[in-house]
Structure formats: structure tokens, C-alpha cells
Amino acid sequence: MAKWGEGDPRWIVEERPDGTNVNNWHWVEKNATGWSKDKLKELLVGMVIEDEEYFGELTELTSIDGEATANNRKAKLIFFYEWVLKGEWSGKLKSGDKKHKGKFNIPNLSEENDADEVDVEFTCNTQTDESYKVKEFLRKKGTKEIQNKLAKYIADLKQEYGKGVILPTKNGQPDAKKLTNSTNKAREELNKLVVSSPKKESKVGVKIHTKKLTGKHEFMCSAQDLYRSLTDIGMVQAFTGGPVEMEVEKGGRFSLMHGNVTGEFVDLVPGKKMVQRWRVKSWPDAHYSEVTLDFEEKEGVTELFLTQTGVPDSEFERTKEGWVINYWNRIKQTFGYGANIF
Template identity: 35%
Template sequence: MAKLGEGDKRWIVEDRPDGTNVHNWHWSETDCLDWSRNFLSNLLGNKTLLSGEGNLFIKTKKLDKLEGEAYVNVRKGKIIPGYELNLVLSYEAEAKDSDGKSVLLTTEGSVEVPYISDENAGEDPEIRITIKDDGPVGKRLKDAFIAKGKPFVFEKIREYVDVMSKGGPAKDDLEVKKVSVKKPVSGSAAAAAAAAPPPKAGGSSEKEGKKKEKKKEGFKTITMTEKFSCRAKDLYEILLDENRWKGFTQSNAKIVKEVGGEFSIFDGSVTGKNMELQEGKLIVQQWRFGSWPDGIVSTVRLTFEEPNSGTTVVKLTHTDVPEEDRYGNATVVENTERGWRDLIFHRIRGVFGFGI
């Protein structure tokens, strides 16, 4: 995960002179580390967990440490949180005798959660619970904290994760920017609109044409030509063989080598279907990345030519590649092009010795 302030500057637009990020169109990055420290301190600190049950008393003290990074990116109203945090919380514990009058032990302990990350937002993180006194009474107090305090800590971390997913400290600012004031329509403007002639009958086809053009806005086409020192049929076979895919990508792959056959490559991050196959000459497939918005499918067309014996030229045309993924990241085209070049073509050369 990129650290705060170290993102690709091409995708972070400098502030406007008037300080406005209209409709949150551009990247807006908010540092949330101090806010996270205060938020988690309020959630976790100075909370009573046991107040005499079984003659045990346990209370959290304060958040001793919260280190790492936390930020929220917003673009086009989409919230993308990022955080990697290490948390340490202290607690105090006391045990009394069976009559509840004499104190058997007063001690302290700590709770460490070494890795709270947006990558594992749906899972409870690892937790380490220690206590200073490791005798029988101390062990009893530690077990009581595990039973009562561990669920409490997890619950509060989930609250933090939920608030971060909604924007954290950037949420209020985001809500303000969503509000738009509509100017009232003047009487003359309303009258002009009412008097406007109805659209011509022949205008519908023109509008439909414009709609068709708009459907392709936000998509790009990738083209690439690569040479390999091999026969065209050998390269064709490699690209449709799941075991060879596993070999040169070092990832899981499943490929049904027939027209209409489905495939899954790069550990399932790319899925698709074979649309047209001509042995040693042509592969046409549907490709979809899991990070793309729902319903978007691209088309990959690979043609194989053998101008000289033992030399193959592959021409790639990858159409309908979205400019942004479902999270608003505008690096899809760049990453897809680099993936074809570095993770597929260059690795095939390196693994199978097809270099030019």
C-alpha cells in the first residue's frame, strides 16, 4: 500500500486557487492518523469491563500507542480508505477474595494489535494480551480479560473500520460538497421553456447516435506488437494451456481450450471466455478484471503471423478497457498495458527462451 503523500502525482490534482474541488472530481487525500488516535482512544480508553463479577475488576486505561499510517482518498464521491496501524492499549486488573473484602492482587497488563489494515477490513486482526503477574491469580485475571476484553477490543476496531469506510474525518466535508443549491427558474425562463417547440420527429435517430457515442466514453483501446523467436503455433498453445500459464505467471490458472470455454487466470483476478480460435493464427477472448465496475467486459484480440520461419509477430488489440476501476483509481489502462508487456509477453520470453 502506498504511503500517504507518496501516490502517483499524475492522479492527484493540485488545489484550485479558490480552494474548491468541484464535486470531488479530483483526488482529495486526508491524513487520518491523529484523528484515528483520538477516535480509538475514545472508543477503547477508560472503559470498565468487569466490576465485581467473580470478585474480579478489570478496566482499560489508555491508548499507549497508535503508530503507522491512515488516510482517506475521495474522488468523484468515492471513498477509498487506507490504513496500516499498530495499537497498544493498557489495562488494570484486581482480584478480591471470596468475601470480596480483601484484595488478592492488583496488577496491570497490555493489549497489542500489531496489524490493523484496510486489506483485512472484514476480518478480526491478531491480538496479543499480556499481564505483569503470571501467578495463579494473575492467570485468572488474564483469562477473564481474554473472555471479556478481547470481544470488546474487536468490536471497537470494527467500529473504526466502519467509520473509515464512510470517510472518517473527510465524511463531513464530503457531505457538504454533495449539497448543491439549485437556482430558481425565473418566470421568463419558464415561459420560454414552455413555449419551446416540440422536438422534430427526425431528431430521435440523432439522439440515439449520440447515446451510442457516449456509451464508449471512459474506455480505451490498447494495441501492442511483440516479436518472439518461436513458431506461431507454439506461442498459440502456450496462451491456451493452463499448466504453462501457471508456469510463467507463477499463479493459478484454469483454461477450457475451446470456443465458448471459460478461463480464470492470475489467481482468478482475470476471468473470461474464448470467443474465436484459429490454431496458430487467432485468439479472440472476453476479459474482465475483478476490480472493474460491475458489468464491464473487454475484448482481447491476438493475431499470430510468421514472417520468417522461427519468428512470430503477435499483434494485440485490447478494446473497451475502462479508464477507472470500481474504486475510482484512474490507472487501469496503464496497469493493463504494463501487465501484458511485463507479466505475460516478457515472462513467456524468459521462461520459454523465446527472446528476440
């Protein structure tokens, strides 16, 4: 038996001043949606865009549609945010008095894009030469300035919600190295399932040491709804955020996450059970695991039991974490099947 203070550091409670979520090992999620809406209004409404010839202003945000969360998994910060912003602008030539008005649209503010990759679209309410010139000025000069404001939103989100998600260790401060590393782009975390060391040459027929992976996860939905989220192409595209190819039938093939996860359906019992041959692109050539998902519906919730055999030893931890990050948490967040922890 390990002595007090020794053993697996994940479970050494005395090293934490509050004795909870030891070493930040467990998944913690904080809802940043309300704060984000206020911050986006603060940054964008009233924003002035001008030069020697033109004056423009973002007068209103008419729609802020989306959500944002901050998550801690094994002392790594992961931020999910996805917004569609719509608003109104006004502007004029400085040499004249006539004001022109129009609308702007920001359709793709999310963790999948850097701030300078976010699209900003402008339209005019009237079609005149002068209104077109003002609109084009806002598009050319305003897009970059708006992107800079969105970059500040992203930085402020990470600073504001990073404070309470990575909890202090015994010295009263978060691990600086972990905190820095954890603020990498969320898209890298979403791809954790398929990120690996440079692939070594592998030959078909070489013996591969494998492990069995099991897990139990709870979702606030019916078994049929959870089953659909894994078999309906539109729903799978929604939570994976990428193209999906899927033939939902026995022997049907599937490919998702940009071809990094592939396989075929072995057995399908809607709302009850699913069996797949399943592999990640970085695994040894032609090597497949067998994934069995059993759905058990109880009052108000569905329990999902995962059994995966044939996982390569070297990929075990990455695969285990990948299921949580790339599948279960994304399904809960996308479709509202999980409860947030504040």
C-alpha cells in the first residue's frame, strides 16, 4: 500500500488547497455564453472605422447566435465557441452630410478559425454609387479592424475563464507550463484523437500488442436520440465539424474527421446497440479495432457503454481521451445532451 503522499499524483488530495478535482484531472466545463454576448457587444457596438475621406460606425448587434464554454481536461484548457453575429452600420463621406446604412454579418467566429480568418460581410440598404463606396470602404478597412476586436474577445475569453478552470496546486498557483500549453488552438484539441508522433513504417502481418478500452457515459436524452446523433449524417457533421461519408447499414462504410477515422458497421440495432470495425489513420496499416456501443435508457437519461477491443498499446491513452473530447463532449455540447458545471 502506498504511503500517505505517495503514489499516483492524480489522487494526492493533500497537494490541493481545496481537495477537489485533484491535479485538474477531471473534465470541468464552464458556460461562457452570457459573458461572451456582453463582451462582443462591448467590443463591436459603437466601433468607429474612419480615414481622411470616410466615416463609419457599427451601430447595433441585432443578433448574437451561438455559445461558448471553457473546459479543463487533465489540466489542459480547451475553449469551444461558435458565433454568428449580425448587425447594422451607418457611414458617410466626410465631405458630405448624407448618411448611408446597411448590415454586416460575421458567420464563422469559432475555435476552428483564427481571428484573421473570420469572414465579415457588408451590405447596403440602398443601391447608389455613394452608398456602395462607403460599404466598400467598410469592407476593406473595417474587416481587419473587426478581426482585431474579435482577436481581443478570444484573448479575453481565455484569460477570464482560464482563471477558474485550471485550479491552483499546493503552491497556490496553476502550473505555468501547463497553463501556457493549454491555450493552444481548440482545433488542435479537437484533433487529439488523430494526432500522433510521426508514423513509423508498418507492415501488414506484424504482431501488434493491443488493449481493451471500456467506458460508461451518461447523456440527458433518449436512447433513440443518442443513436441518431451517431448515425444521422447531418448530426454527425454537426458535432464533428467536418465532412462525413456514411452508409448506415450492415457492412456500410464510414469516414469522418477528414478521413482520420474510418471503418464499417458490423451490427446495428436502433436505439439499442451498434458494432463497428473502427480505426484511426495513424494506426498501423490495415489494423482495425472492434467498437461496441450499448445504449441503456433510464428515467431522464441514457447510459452509453463503450467496449473497444484491439486498440494498439501505443494509442490507448490517446484513443481513450479522443472518445471523450471528439465524441461525447461534442455531442453533449452540440445537441444539449449534457449538464454544464459552473
